Amino acid sequence: MTSTSTPAADTATARARLLELIKELAVVRGKVILSSGKEADYYIDLRRITLHHEASKLVGQVMLAMIDDAGIPVECAGGLTMGADPVGTAVMHAAADAGRAVDAFVVRKAQKSYGMGRQVEGPSVEGRNVVVLEDTSTTGGSALTAVEGVRKAGGNVVAVAVIVDRDTGAKEKIEAETGVPYLFAFGKDELGLN
Numbered sequence: 001m002t003s004t005s006t007p008a009a010d011t012a013t014a015r016a017r018l019l020e021l022i023k024e025l026a027v028v029r030g031k032v033i034l035s036s037g038k039e040a041d042y043y044i045d046l047r048r049i050t051l052h053h054e055a056s057k058l059v060g061q062v063m064l065a066m067i068d069d070a071g072i073p074v075e076c077a078g079g080l081t082m083g084a085d086p087v088g089t090a091v092m093h094a095a096a097d098a099g100r101a102v103d104a105f106v107v108r109k110a111q112k113s114y115g116m117g118r119q120v121e122g123p124s125v126e127g128r129n130v131v132v133l134e135d136t137s138t139t140g141g142s143a144l145t146a147v148e149g150v151r152k153a154g155g156n157v158v159a160v161a162v163i164v165d166r167d168t169g170a171k172e173k174i175e176a177e178t179g180v181p182y183l184f185a186f187g188k189d190e191l192g193l194n
Contacts, residue, residue, distance in 0.1 A: 011065040018058040019186060022049055022164065027191055036139040042193055044164050046135035050086035059087060060094030062185050063161060064102075067091075067131055070183055072159045075128040078105035080146040083135040087163065091133065105130075107149040118153075125155030134162045140170035140177075147178050159183055164191065 025048045032043040049055040067074050074095075078088035088104035095102035105122035132146045143160045150157050160174050165184035174182045188194070 011061065014058045014061040014065075015185070018049070018055060018062050019190060021052065021055045021058070022046070022186065023191055025049060025052065025055070027193070034138050036141060038138060038168075040138075040166075044136050044166070044188075044191070044193075046083070046163055047086070049163070050090065050135055056086060056090050057093070059163060060090030060092070060097075063087065063091050063133070063163065064094040064098070066183055066185050067159065067161055070159065070181065072131060072181070072183075073129045074102055074131045074158065076103045076105055076123065076125050076130045076155065077133055078122065078130075078146075079107060079133040080142040080149075081106045081108060083142065084133045084146065087133040087135055091131075103128075105150075107132075107146040109145060111149075119149040120153040120155070125150055125153050128155055129158045130155040132157055132160045134160070136164040136166060137162050137170035137174070138166050138168050140173040143170070143174055144177060147174075147180075161185075164188065 026045050028043040028045055032040055034040055050059055077091040078084055085106050092102050092104040103123040105120055108119050111119040130150050132143055134143045137143055147157050157180055159181045161183040164186045167188050171182040
C-alpha cells in the first residue's frame, strides 16, 4: 500500500529545515515597495527558496502535509504566475513521491487573446478540486486573481495556501471573498518579523 502522506516526524524535520532556510536566504531587511504597492521594512524573497536546490523539495513536502492535515482534497495545485509556479511544481513532485497524482497549473494575469485563449495553463482544472498556491501574500490580490481564473476555467477551488503569511489582512480578505480556507505554513512571527 502506498502512503498518502508524509510521516509526522519527517514533516516536522522538513518544516524546521525549511524555516531555517527561509530565515537564512529569503528574509531581506530594509525599506521595500511590495507588489501590492505597500511599503515594508523587510522583504521575503521566496523565489530564493522555491527555486533553491534543497528548499524546493521541502516546500513541496511542507505544503502538501499542511493541505492534507487540514483535510483538503487536492487534485490540482497552482496559482498566479510567477510566484506560484515553483510552489505548484514542488507540491506536484511531493505528491508523486508519496504515490499520489496532483497536477500543477499556472494562471496568467489575463486570458490570452491568441493560441487557445486560456488563462489557466497546464492539465485541465475543470471539475477538479484545486488548491490555489502563492509563495507569500500581503493583500491577497494575486491569490484572488488566480481563484477567479480557476473558477472561470471550471475548477473547484477548495483552499488557498501560502508558504508565508505576512499578517497584513490577506487571510481575512481571501476567506471573505472566496469562501474557502486560507492556509499558511509560516507566519511572520516565526521568521522574527514582529
